[in-house]
Amino acid sequence: MSKPTIVFDLDGTLIDTATDLVASLNYTIAAADLEPVGADDLNHLVGHGARVMIERAFALRGKPLAEDELSPLLDRFIAHYQANMPGESQPYPGLIDTLDRFEAAGYRLAVCTNKMEGLARPLLDGLGLTRYFSAITGGDTFAVRKPDAQHLLGTIEKAGGDPQRAIMVGDSRNDILVAQNANIPSIAVPFGYSDVAVATLNPTIVINHFDEMTLELVEKLLIQ
Ligand SMILES: O=C(O)COP(=O)(O)O
Ligand SMILES: [Mg+2]
Incomplete structure (x- = not known):
């Protein structure tokens, strides 16, 4: 598999x-x-x-x-x-451990942002995070952007992944919608920038901290 x-x-x-x-x-x-x-x-x-x-x-x-x-x-x-950049920008608590955990378990990791790719890449570089990701796509990478399913599906394809074995993690409406549009399970985080409580967006699950994003949890989401 x-x-x-x-x-x-x-x-x-x-x-x-x-x-x-x-x-x-x-x-x-x-x-x-x-x-x-x-x-x-x-x-x-x-x-x-x-x-x-x-x-x-x-x-x-x-x-x-x-x-x-x-x-x-x-x-x-x-x-x-x-x-x-990177200015005051900081990875959220527990993020690096989470990336390490999934990298060690053989997962492919990718970024799908509506930020311009030309801003997303140097920011990730400046924070030493680029090496984790098999693909980094921005709002201007494709002809469409989140919540259009093709942004997420195109990111998974660039990463060499399989949309049947993928999940999306995000903080706002477009992330949950793009996952729904692409028929992919989603994890919502409540610590980002959303104008509504993320649970009301109907993600597959909400986590409050990256420590909750365990291998067991993600494996369960993948077989749903
Ligand atoms: O910069 C934006 O407006 C959105 O960025 P995001 O998709 O990474 O949340
Ligand atoms: Mg966001």
């Missing part, structure tokens, strides 16, 4: 990126005289990549955003985020 694959979301699942996302977003929107946002606002702003995050910040502040304004703002965000 082929090695199983575990696909992780990035922001709010593998890595607590809130402080750096807020800093880069506030630097970006300050150019348009928008009031800074706080970490709590991220729950509504994150999930569809930087472009949508900027659009949502304008909506939050009730300020219209013309199409031709967006591109320079996105460039401003990317430049600031790139220059400062």
